[in-house]
Amino acid sequence: MIYCPTCNTANREGSKFCNECGTNLSNVSLLRCPNCGDMNPSTRTHCANCGTRLVVQAEPEPEDLPEDEAPLTPAAAPISTEPTPASDEPEWLRQLRATVTTNQAPDVAAPVESAPIVTPSAIEPARDDEMPAWLQELHAATAPSHEVPPEPSVIEPPSATHSETSQPLEPPNADELPAWLSEMQPAVARPSEVSAAGSIEPAHEDELPEWLREVSESPQPSALSPQPTASMEQAPDAIQPTDEADLPDWLKEFRDSSTPTAATLQSERAQPTSELPSWLADLQSDEPSHAESEAAPTGELAAAELPDWLRELAPTPATASTEWSMDDVAIEELPDWLKPPAPAAKAAERTAPPVGADTLAPGVIPAWLQALRPGGIATASGDVIETSGLLAGIRGALPIEPSLARAHASEKLEPAPTTVPVGGFAELFAPQPPPPPVLLNRQVRQSTFRASWLALFVLIVFAAALAAFLPIPFLRDLRGAAITVHQPALDYYQTIEALRPNQTILVAFDYAGGTRAELDPQTRATLLHLLQNKQHIIALSFVPEGGAIAQDVLNGLNPANTQFAYPYSYGDTHINLGYRSSGDAALRSLADSPLQLAPSDFTGKPLSSWPLTKDWKSLSSIAVLIVFSDSAEQVSRWVAQVERPTGKLMLAGVSALAGPEVKPFYDSKQIGGLLEGVRGAAEYEVLVPNPSTATATQDAISYIVIALVAVIVLGILFSLLRRRAA
Amino acid sequence: MTRRVLPTAVMMGTGFIVLLGQFTQVDVFNTLYLPQLSSLFVNWASILFAFALVLGLLNLLAVHINRIRQRIEGWTYSLVLLATVFVVLCAGLSGVNSLSLNWIFRNVQVPLQATLLSLLVFFIASAAFRAYRTGSRAVLVMLVVAVIVLLGQMPLGDSLSLELVGVSQWIRDVPAVAGARGILLGVALGTIATGLRIILGVEREKFFH
Numbered sequence: 001m002i003y004c005p006t007c008n009t010a011n012r013e014g015s016k017f018c019n020e021c022g023t024n025l026s027n028v029s030l031l032r033c034p035n036c037g038d039m040n041p042s043t044r045t046h047c048a049n050c051g052t053r054l055v056v057q058a059e060p061e062p063e064d065l066p067e068d069e070a071p072l073t074p075a076a077a078p079i080s081t082e083p084t085p086a087s088d089e090p091e092w093l094r095q096l097r098a099t100v101t102t103n104q105a106p107d108v109a110a111p112v113e114s115a116p117i118v119t120p121s122a123i124e125p126a127r128d129d130e131m132p133a134w135l136q137e138l139h140a141a142t143a144p145s146h147e148v149p150p151e152p153s154v155i156e157p158p159s160a161t162h163s164e165t166s167q168p169l170e171p172p173n174a175d176e177l178p179a180w181l182s183e184m185q186p187a188v189a190r191p192s193e194v195s196a197a198g199s200i201e202p203a204h205e206d207e208l209p210e211w212l213r214e215v216s217e218s219p220q221p222s223a224l225s226p227q228p229t230a231s232m233e234q235a236p237d238a239i240q241p242t243d244e245a246d247l248p249d250w251l252k253e254f255r256d257s258s259t260p261t262a263a264t265l266q267s268e269r270a271q272p273t274s275e276l277p278s279w280l281a282d283l284q285s286d287e288p289s290h291a292e293s294e295a296a297p298t299g300e301l302a303a304a305e306l307p308d309w310l311r312e313l314a315p316t317p318a319t320a321s322t323e324w325s326m327d328d329v330a331i332e333e334l335p336d337w338l339k340p341p342a343p344a345a346k347a348a349e350r351t352a353p354p355v356g357a358d359t360l361a362p363g364v365i366p367a368w369l370q371a372l373r374p375g376g377i378a379t380a381s382g383d384v385i386e387t388s389g390l391l392a393g394i395r396g397a398l399p400i401e402p403s404l405a406r407a408h409a410s411e412k413l414e415p416a417p418t419t420v421p422v423g424g425f426a427e428l429f430a431p432q433p434p435p436p437p438v439l440l441n442r443q444v445r446q447s448t449f450r451a452s453w454l455a456l457f458v459l460i461v462f463a464a465a466l467a468a469f470l471p472i473p474f475l476r477d478l479r480g481a482a483i484t485v486h487q488p489a490l491d492y493y494q495t496i497e498a499l500r501p502n503q504t505i506l507v508a509f510d511y512a513g514g515t516r517a518e519l520d521p522q523t524r525a526t527l528l529h530l531l532q533n534k535q536h537i538i539a540l541s542f543v544p545e546g547g548a549i550a551q552d553v554l555n556g557l558n559p560a561n562t563q564f565a566y567p568y569s570y571g572d573t574h575i576n577l578g579y580r581s582s583g584d585a586a587l588r589s590l591a592d593s594p595l596q597l598a599p600s601d602f603t604g605k606p607l608s609s610w611p612l613t614k615d616w617k618s619l620s621s622i623a624v625l626i627v628f629s630d631s632a633e634q635v636s637r638w639v640a641q642v643e644r645p646t647g648k649l650m651l652a653g654v655s656a657l658a659g660p661e662v663k664p665f666y667d668s669k670q671i672g673g674l675l676e677g678v679r680g681a682a683e684y685e686v687l688v689p690n691p692s693t694a695t696a697t698q699d700a701i702s703y704i705v706i707a708l709v710a711v712i713v714l715g716i717l718f719s720l721l722r723r724r725a726a
Numbered sequence: 727m728t729r730r731v732l733p734t735a736v737m738m739g740t741g742f743i744v745l746l747g748q749f750t751q752v753d754v755f756n757t758l759y760l761p762q763l764s765s766l767f768v769n770w771a772s773i774l775f776a777f778a779l780v781l782g783l784l785n786l787l788a789v790h791i792n793r794i795r796q797r798i799e800g801w802t803y804s805l806v807l808l809a810t811v812f813v814v815l816c817a818g819l820s821g822v823n824s825l826s827l828n829w830i831f832r833n834v835q836v837p838l839q840a841t842l843l844s845l846l847v848f849f850i851a852s853a854a855f856r857a858y859r860t861g862s863r864a865v866l867v868m869l870v871v872a873v874i875v876l877l878g879q880m881p882l883g884d885s886l887s888l889e890l891v892g893v894s895q896w897i898r899d900v901p902a903v904a905g906a907r908g909i910l911l912g913v914a915l916g917t918i919a920t921g922l923r924i925i926l927g928v929e930r931e932k933f934f935h
Contacts, residue, residue, distance in 0.1 A: 005860030452873035457848060484884040513836025513845035545835055549827035656879065660898045661906050679881060698881035705727050705880040708851050711872050715855040716869065 001708050002042070005092065005367060054082040057323055247408070388433025461707065483698065488666055489683040492651055495624065496526065501534040503623035504612070508638070509539060509553070515630035516549060516654045521694035522653035523553050523628050523683035531557060531566045531573065538622075540577035540598060542586060542634070547578035547602050563689075571610040578602025589642035591619060624672075625650040632661030639670050653680065692724040734927045740767055741925035787811070871897060 002011045002025050004018035011019050031054050032041050033047035046053050244586050311711045351603050499505070507527065511519045530537055539550040554576060559568050567573050577598040580586055594616060600606045607613035615621075625648050627638045643650040649672050656663045656677030666674040675684055678701060681694035747764025748756050755761065790804035817826040821837040833836020854872060877883050923929040 044925070235759070298769045363803060483881060512839055513831075514839035516836055516840060544822070545831045545839075547823050548831040549836070551828060552832060576823075580773070583772070585772060602824070602828075604821055663899060664903060664907075677879075679879065682881065702880040702882040704847075705876045708847065708881075709876055711851050712854050712869060716858050719859060 043342045045183045064717045068575045203701035212270045483682050483686050485683040489680050491688040492675055503535045505624050506622045508627045509541040509550040510543050510629040510634045513544045518655045518677050519628050522675050537574035541579050542668055544579050550576050575603045575612050584641050587637055591645050619646050630655040631660040635662050738925055738927050
């Protein structure tokens, strides 16, 4: 499996791209064999070509290793600041390590004579412009300068090759360092301090772990910590406490037995191994004496005992420095770009090949950037098919290069026409009159068309009105003797005529002011007929304006205003309940309990106070229901909620517009009689007989209708003629 | 969940009760007092309707007060509207059948409504001519039918031709009523469908979002 370095998704062996995020896996998942240079998957431990063990590998199990290659436990590797074995590392770190190791593997495994040394300082440091100011200053302060004469070093390097380059680094000033680096600085044993104190400062001991403190107290030089003997011999003096009373007993005994003097150190070297820890005894038994260790390179000693991951990082015997001081420990903790160039690296730089050779780490393009690299193939049709990257397989992707390389022709901007007479700076900003609107011929024609038609309407209406007030004799003669009465109006009249005197009639004024011209003649003629027959009238309305209309109609029926004589007294012969809330529920409530719906009349007096409604409890005392409405829906409600449940006889007077919809109720005998519009009122006036407003307006209505028909017909003819002319 | 489920449950329950309460002939429903509950809910609907009316009035006032405050174009009409509302409210404080309110109805609203309806004649004539300009044959049929009905309805129609009056009456009784009833049937079916969707909670998104 190949693990994606971006999302850590496991992909099949040989996958070029990550199944999850599309990261290019071809560069990051292979390891270069240090022997033959063949690329191997990162999961392999040995090269598939030559069988060489690959550099980056998982930590072998302890039982699989020989005894001398057993991994060091933390107690056995006291000063190790190297990274943890691969098995303890996270996946991303292992991948990263594999990448770095792949690039450096040939250098590490190559012979020393032919391959240059790869040290952290050999890696090209970051450019100055990429570093912050304080770091540039620090870098300048710590950069090696060959012109600076070497200062006398206290710690003489054992190798003669380091005599020229092993100059102690000049530590930067504490003021120039950041806080975190300043805190780290005391923990590092500077050469100057070592030379001054001759030992490691005791204050550092508190910061060391227990295992490290034991090792530092013991004079045993480790292969991994080849401290100079001179320094180690003087170190116990520095950690000697001032007051022996402060020491615990065990430490006193220990102090007595291991007085850190040069003599005791020599004697300690001759101590039997039984007093030492087993792991230290093993190391002591195998290693040569301290004098021998100074002469022998450290790399040769530790090469066989170190694990693989430590062995690859160990310096080569011929070139790497055998010195391992606290400075080295601190330098290892620093990032690569911050590490000062090692003396060996500086020596290698003199002999290193020029830039571009194998000494430089090859530039690694990130996987996400590699995936975005365009790789299209232009087809014959001009389309581009992407062959790699995230857009692989997509046709017609935007070609970047041609778009960017195309020269953009700048449009020439014509100078704005100056319409303002330049007579001065103020005139330039003077408000200019808007340009005259461009009228299309169609708009001109429409405006003239509207004016002509408006004039035509006015003339026709005026003529019709004039003809209505000035009846034309030949039309009256042509019309005949009287208005033709239709069957619905006749049934309406006969129903009222058939009522006995002193019966109560419920009349609903369910129409608004817009249809009052049509329905007022109906109501006036009907109520007059009822009053003449000595019927009692209870008026109400389910339209907000209906209450006032009913009152107006009832007031107009005052005998003083008519030529007829009949009993007329509010509360005795008629009463107005006014407006009541509309809807099916109100009508149903009227059918069930009229007093619950209208406990008082429109003046606010209770119905019980009027003689006409004193004993009114239900609709059983109502002889006929007469509904005047301009809405067929309202008539339908009356039929459904009142006429059907109570079985009362119902008449209706409606507007001409609502007539066709109400007519079916008459045809089905749910309505006993029907008046439609002014014509129905005129028919009723003819039947009563009581010629009134409806009859008088019949001529005018006829003329207006004729005028409207004439306008429509003339308009159509005019349009036809104009279309033919066009 | 409470915001959506609870209103939907209340709506569905109320709808079912009102619907089943109309079946007064079913003994089971009478035993469960569904007709009484249905009548109670209908009365509540009247109260809610009145409350919604007041709420709408307040919203109307707020909108027009904002228009006046910000001097939006036409704000003078809003001022007239607010003044009218104030006057009518004051006139109706003594009751819907008060003399002052009836005076307003009689002298303001009724003439205005009559005027608007009278203008309808001119609108119809103009619309008829404009409809013919489209060149459609259906428009021509419509205009011919309109002329026939107008002539048959006028008082002089009987004197001109009884056949014309008969044709006019047939048009009003048969095609016009058929079309009107078709529209009513469609509206009724749509009302049933909408009512069922509301009762069954299908239309809850429209009402609760």
